[in-house]
Amino acid sequence: MTDDVITLFVEDARAVSVEDAAKRLGLKFPGKLHEHAQPCPHCGGTDTFSFNTKKNAWNCRAGGVGGRDGIGMVAHCEDLDVHRREKFLEACSIVLDRPIPEEAERESEDERAARRKRLEERRRQNEAESEARAISEADYREKERNKARGIYRPLAPLRTSSLPYGRFYLGRRCAGYPDATWLRVGADVTYWHGQDERGAPIALYSGPAIVAPFIGPDLELIGCHITWIDLDRAPKYRPLLYGLTKEGIAAGLVPWPLGDRPPSAEDLEAGLYEQLATKKMRGTKKGGLIPIAGDPQARRWVGGEGIENGVAFGEWEGWRDDSFYFAAGDLGNLSGPAEASSRFAHPVLKKPDAKGVLKPVMIAGPMPKRDQEADDAMWVGDQVDELVLLGDGDSERVMTAAAMARARARHARPGRLIPIVWPQAGCDFSKMAAEAEAGT
Ligand SMILES: [Zn+2]
Structure with a gap:
């Protein structure tokens, strides 16, 4: 050969x-x-x-x-x-x-x-194609960023807005809200889902939402994160939305109308409808972070995956003057990708393989991938000498622990302390805060 x-x-x-x-x-x-x-x-x-x-x-x-x-x-x-x-x-x-x-x-x-x-010829063709793809990706990214700015900029800060939804939501979920202007609130933020016959996006729902910015190291807005709110729906206070799946369309079903009863358990089980996430993001998340309170110039940073945990923890420690509070948006953006060789088998969890044989679930390991790009995980200011990472006790513990260890390794610098703080088992900080507030 x-x-x-x-x-x-x-x-x-x-x-x-x-x-x-x-x-x-x-x-x-x-x-x-x-x-x-x-x-x-x-x-x-x-x-x-x-x-x-x-x-x-x-x-x-x-x-x-x-x-x-x-x-x-x-x-x-x-x-x-x-x-x-x-x-x-x-x-x-x-x-x-x-x-x-x-x-x-x-x-x-x-x-x-x-x-x-x-x-x-093939090499030349591949090069030309990847160049064209890079251009259309950059175009697409810029359009999405502009949409994110268009959603965020006109809204009033959650703290001072005449709309109380955001303050009520964070008050109930996290026992308080920050005295900062990063988080904003809108009365009618549109939830787009699916397409009509002509391929136009469908506005499935519109309602009150908290809109947070994603910012890059130059503090420029690169995306936004939207959390829809329904104060009538304890304990998470978020609306219940359903979407028709591809299977549902193939079966000739109609989209779930807002305000209707939830689809039947059988239809959900059969995958004809699905419950939709009530948090979404627009623009770029990768490499950015959601500021919650304080000055990004601070030497102490505190945050984890979600906004609620960051707010609950900030509220619990009294929003320290020397600290900047943030959220990464998701675990992947907090911890970055894993080195493939550090993957390991979950000690307990198993799942069937293609032949139906139970195999241990493989977990992304604690070692950060070598030669990462700067934006493979959220940025952290060079001046930060204490980075407090908040664990999410609500998620699968082994996977989360490995990701937190990876985040610590990824963001480690000489002289920087990176403590990882865990809530009570099976809980998260926002649940603890809400329970403390309710006196349970
Ligand atoms: Zn996988």
């Missing part, structure tokens, strides 16, 4: 989009637009894994990995270590739906020349 045969084979595989790779893997396309969330074929879960056909990207929250190529996605789903050549070639072979070229292949001079030419 000459190296060229393999090189061409690999270049061919690199040209395969995430969308085509997803088809080869038999993944589902449940989303109505470009984003397709589902259980990870490798790690399990419910909506841990997703790929985006427009951004040509994939991500697994359970595994703490993601990327922008079909080969990487196939490798993760099929548990192939791309750092080992034969496993990498196997991933290429799955992506191309073609066997790995034979070792003993012989070829004439003419064949070799033709192949070299084809290889050269």
